[in-house]
Amino acid sequence: xxxxxxxxxxxxxxxxxxxxxxxxxxxxxxxxxxxxxxxxxxxxxxxxxxxxxxxxxxxxxxxxxxxxxxxxxxxxxxxxxxxxxxxxxxxxxxxxxxxxxxxxxxxxxxxxxxxxxxxxxxxxxxxxxxxxxxxxxxxxxxx
Amino acid sequence: xxxxxxxxxxxxxxxxxxxxxxxxxxxxxxxxxxxxxxxxxxxxxxxxxxxxxxxxxxxxxxxxxxxxxxxxxxxxxxxxxxxxxxxxxxxxxxxxxxxxxxxxxxxxxxxxxxxxxxxxxxxxxxxxxxxxxxxxxxxxxxxxxxxxxxxxxxxxxxxxxxxxxxxxxxxxxxxxxxxxxxxxxxxxxxxx
Numbered sequence: 527x528x529x530x531x532x533x534x535x536x537x538x539x540x541x542x543x544x545x546x547x548x549x550x551x552x553x554x555x556x557x558x559x560x561x562x563x564x565x566x567x568x569x570x571x572x573x574x575x576x577x578x579x580x581x582x583x584x585x586x587x588x589x590x591x592x593x594x595x596x597x598x599x600x601x602x603x604x605x606x607x608x609x610x611x612x613x614x615x616x617x618x619x620x621x622x623x624x625x626x627x628x629x630x631x632x633x634x635x636x637x638x639x640x641x642x643x644x645x646x647x648x649x650x651x652x653x654x655x656x657x658x659x660x661x662x663x664x665x666x667x668x669x
Numbered sequence: 670x671x672x673x674x675x676x677x678x679x680x681x682x683x684x685x686x687x688x689x690x691x692x693x694x695x696x697x698x699x700x701x702x703x704x705x706x707x708x709x710x711x712x713x714x715x716x717x718x719x720x721x722x723x724x725x726x727x728x729x730x731x732x733x734x735x736x737x738x739x740x741x742x743x744x745x746x747x748x749x750x751x752x753x754x755x756x757x758x759x760x761x762x763x764x765x766x767x768x769x770x771x772x773x774x775x776x777x778x779x780x781x782x783x784x785x786x787x788x789x790x791x792x793x794x795x796x797x798x799x800x801x802x803x804x805x806x807x808x809x810x811x812x813x814x815x816x817x818x819x820x821x822x823x824x825x826x827x828x829x830x831x832x833x834x835x836x837x838x839x840x841x842x843x844x845x846x847x848x849x850x851x852x853x854x855x856x857x858x859x860x861x
Contacts, residue, residue, distance in 0.1 A: 530709075533723035534850075536702025540724065541731025543694045548736055551684050552672035553751045555695055557779035561803045572688045577782055579692020580699070584783030587700035596788040599707045599775070606790075613707075613791040616774020617781065617798020618805065620767050624778060625806035626817065627763025629753060631777040632695075634760070635725060638753035640732035642826035642838045645755030649764035656768030661714035664773055668711045 527592040544636060554637025558624035601668040612667050671739070675749040696783055705783035707775030707791055714772050719853040726846040737839045757820035774798060 530536075547554055551572065560577035568574065588594040600609035624630040627649050629638065635653070638646025673679040679687075702724045703709045712718025739745035771777055774795045776784050781799065784792025810817070822830070828838030 530703035531701045533702050533720045534727045536698050536704075537724040537727025538731050539698035539701070540695060540728035541735070543691060543698065544728060544732040545735040545739075546694075547687075547691050548732070548747075548750045549671040549739065549745055550673050550679065550687050551691070552674040552749055554753075555691070555779075557777070557782070558799070558803070561778065561799050562807075565800060565804055565807065570685075572685060575685065575688035576692035576695070577779070579689035579694075580696035580779055581692075581782045581786040582689070583693035583696025583698075584700040584705055585696075585786035586693075587697045588705065588783075588787035591701070593700070593705075594788050596790070598790045599784070600791065601708065609791050610794045613774050613776070613794030614798040614801070616770045616772070616776075617795040617800075618770070618802040619798075620770030620774055620778065620795070621799040621802020622806045623763045623766030623768075623770055623802075624799075625763070625803055626813070627760045627767060628756065630767065630779070631725070631771075632779045634753060634764075636729055636732070639842075640729045640736060641747070641750065641752050642733070642828055642835065642842070643753045643755060644822060644825050644827045644830050645757070645760040646753055647827050648755070648757060648760045649767070652761045652764035653768035653771070656765035657714050657772045660769045661711075661772050665715070667773065668708065668775070669715060 558630035
């Protein structure tokens with residue numbers, strides 16, 4: 527199993543992908559929008575195809591690096607079932623929040639943030655603030 | 670001149686064809702950076718692994734500087750790139766809920782797909798939860814509508830609101846990111 531690459535290199539890679547997206551498609555990256563589309567029965571819009579590509583890219587990268595592994599990533603105090611329950615619960619809260627904010631880490635923080643969109647920076651600020659506020663409360667999930 | 674989608678250089682089908690290719694590259698770099706691992710992501714909130722901040726802000730600054738300068742030299746017309754609209758209160762509350770869900774679930778929407786694709790069942794759990802969350806929102810959307818449509822400012826940048834130039838906004842974000850990188854390496858230095 528190979529080590530992960532330097533976070534700054536991965537970040538620059540993602541930044542160049544995002545820049546390419548602006549230049550080619552006149553829009554940015556997304557993720558949560560694909561969940562909305564799929565629930566609406568739309569499977570052939572830009573963001574659904576993009577997210578399918580994300581899964582494919584993630585799979586190939588993990589596979590060629592020996593990191594593909596059937597497992598449940600969890601903190602030391604959590605059972606597999608406990609972790610799955612937390613994953614689903616977190617997903618529900620996040621899905622609701624992403625709808626309310628009209629985007630997630632991809633569509634708001636990254637895409638809008640790099641374009642200086644005011645609302646995207648509000649999203650970044652409250653997301654990190656709430657994350658740090660709640661992290662001590664749910665510490666047993668991870669530490 | 671770019672964006673290719675807006676100048677007619679690339680038709681609708683061509684733009685659609687770029688989606689899986691762009692997604693593939695995005696997923697590839699997310700996985701390589703370790704962002705398919707929930708324990709690594711949540712390390713951000715306990716200050717023992719600041720990968721999330723480093724990847725997010727180096728990506729953001731790269732794209733921001735690239736877009737700014739391509740626009741400045743006349744290769745990319747940023748006015749033709751879709752700027753996400755601003756809705757102050759819905760985005761403030763939505764961002765806060767998102768942050769809470771992120772710490773509980775350990776993955777964000779894009780990275781949950783990477784985790785699931787790399788064999789991690791907890792990634793699949795977050796994907797399932799996301800679907801339930803989005804469906805729940807849709808179920809109560811009529812009731813939420815007034816709040817959802819409130820405090821709209823349209824497609825504006827924070828530079829517009831502050832009355833400063835885009836270049837000054839870009840410089841401020843770059844400065845914040847560089848300061849953040851310096852702080853991140855200090856924090857990690859004291860913990861490892």
